[in-house]
Amino acid sequence: MPARAPKHRPHKADAVAHVPAEAVRLTTAQRGYGGRWQKARETFLKRAPLCVECQRSGRVRLATVVDHIKPHKRCQALFWDTDNWQALCKRCHDAKTAREDGGFGNAVRSARVP
Ligand SMILES: [Zn+2]
Numbered sequence: 001m002p003a004r005a006p007k008h009r010p011h012k013a014d015a016v017a018h019v020p021a022e023a024v025r026l027t028t029a030q031r032g033y034g035g036r037w038q039k040a041r042e043t044f045l046k047r048a049p050l051c052v053e054c055q056r057s058g059r060v061r062l063a064t065v066v067d068h069i070k071p072h073k074r075c076q077a078l079f080w081d082t083d084n085w086q087a088l089c090k091r092c093h094d095a096k097t098a099r100e101d102g103g104f105g106n107a108v109r110s111a112r113v114p
Pocket of ligand 1: 052090093
């Protein structure tokens with residue numbers, strides 16, 4: 001008899017592989033990034049395949065991350081609002097996450113181009 005039930009892991013969550021340490025305890029599904037999200041982000045990235053931040057800087061780079069422009073903070077309406085989504089490459093998303101998690105939140109907000 002197996003000691004523990006096998007864990008169900010639908011996919012490797014490549015898009016959220018860089019989650020902050022304090023979020024690691026929660027599974028991607030628990031954090032709202034379940035199968036529905038994976039499908040939605042795939043569809044979104046097919047429609048918007050290029051990183052918007054890079055485009056602003058005149059670069060062309062493939063986006064691999066669907067980012068919530070305004071942090072959803074578990075608000076379902078904000079989470080699923082595609083107007084609040086933007087396609088980013090991993091580098092830009094990591095930079096944005098570092099800015100927002102690094103205590104420079106207010107500076108980031110005023111610096112962001114709408
Ligand atoms: Zn980028």
